[in-house]
Amino acid sequence: MRFRADRDAFADAITWTARALPARPAVPVLAGMRLDIADAASGTLHLSGFDYEVSARASVDVQVEEAGSVLVSGRLLAEIVRNLPPHPVGLRVEGSRALLTCGSARFTLLTLPLEDYPTLPPMPHAVGSAPADAFATAVRQVLPSTSRDDTLPMLTGVNLTFRGDAVLLAATDRYRIAVRELWWQPEQPGIDASALVPARTLGEFARSLAGGTVGIALSAADGSTAGEGMIGFEHAGKRTTTRLIDSDFISYESRFPEEVAARAEVAVASLVESVRRVALVADRSTPLRLSFSSSEVVLEAGSGEDAQALEVLDVKFEGEPMRIAFNPQYLLDGLTGVESETALLSFVGPTRPAVITGAPAEEGGRPDFRYLVMPLRV
Known part of the structure; x- marks a missing residue:
């Protein structure tokens, strides 16, 4: 050679x-x-x-x-x-x-x-393609919600559901669930399949995407043996295949509340910056507390003899005043996944899961990205 x-x-x-x-x-x-x-x-x-x-x-x-x-x-x-x-x-x-x-x-x-040297596996059958930039963004949004604990393999993967002209990416570590929906072009319009993909492999491939389209190939396209087989991705002369995780993903749609008691609308950039500042005094076991009223939210961390921080932000809030606390990093992961300038935070109660979304493209529409996170007790 x-x-x-x-x-x-x-x-x-x-x-x-x-x-x-x-x-x-x-x-x-x-x-x-x-x-x-x-x-x-x-x-x-x-x-x-x-x-x-x-x-x-x-x-x-x-x-x-x-x-x-x-x-x-x-x-x-x-x-x-x-x-x-x-x-x-x-x-x-x-x-x-x-x-x-x-x-x-x-x-x-x-x-x-x-x-x-072993023979590389062949590329599975092509099932469709998606815009590479949108696919990379979707992976980035859900990846933080995967777990690094190998004792429960399902938590270490991103579940891809192929249904008609939409792909849903979902991930959970038991404390939060991230879901992103994006448009794709299927090879067969009636496809209905799912694949649980190792998060590390999917993340590595997504980081290399830039422009064009990404081809998706699946050896279990009928969905009957989604835990078996293999998935493949192809973009700009690069191909990767990986074995699927042999486990069933949770049924997550029912975990998102249908009715909420309160809702806040706030500028994403401002809230992200405030959370990062206030969280400087919080360690892993210290919650970040948010107190919502009709026109503002008070962010607090630390107490007693510990270092403390407090900051106030303007918000649009509907519902009874509410005080709720989160793991600061979990809250940031949800907020940084929002692509719109405004985030919507929906609450059922101080001890019930909250949902973070971006502002939908049209009024009454379903947001592309949804993030459910469990609060901490204070």
Whole structure:
């Protein structure tokens, strides 16, 4: 194998593929990144990484001098290309070594045995596509509500429900539920399927999205075995697949209250800044208290001999005055997920879940993003 490549394009493809590599591989060969050029006339280098759960594949245009394949340490290669000077990159394989050059820089990498590397899973069947920017935003909005506790796998995933021309993304860690609905273009108009996707993999892929569309592929498109099989995403020459979490997601719609006792309307940016300031005196176990009246909300944290903070904001409030408390970070996660300038906070009672949404696009319409959060007792 021998080729030359643009430094930035090569580094981008390498860095993205390396994200799928396991930090502690079960066997040494899984730490490798495979580089393939199937045909000298193709002008395309394919990069891949796999750990039996997640696969990542990227393609980049190169000047091919000789086709071939090689397997090298993926994280080392990614670290090298991130620090290369701004010159074209050359790579050639000589026996058991890969020689990488860039300007006056020279690196020699040991190769890993290609014959021991597992075969990557094929991409599942395409089920539709969505605007990449909107999909990335949706993932960002729901991802904070996932859990890092592996003892209950369902909490570590984002549930994707494909229904007609809408996709619903939902996540929960038992203390809050985030739901985002977005438009997509299905391959089959009558599709009704769901997939519970590992949050880490979905988040890594979403961070790479910029413009265009993202293709979605699902091996259990009929929804009958959604906990089995695999899901795949494709965008701008990059592909990733991951096994689905074998668990049923909660039925969350019934947990959102149909009737509320009070509602507040407040500028998102102002409330986010106030929460961040007041929360400076609150540790993880200290609630942030909000006292709503007809025209203002008082934010407080700390008490007694502890550090204390208080701030007052103007709001539009309907209902009886209410005092409610939240984990500051949970409150911020909901507010920063709102895309509109104004947030709507709906309350049932001081000890009942509250719902945060953005202002709907049209009066009486359903908001795209909903965030239910449990209050803390004070």
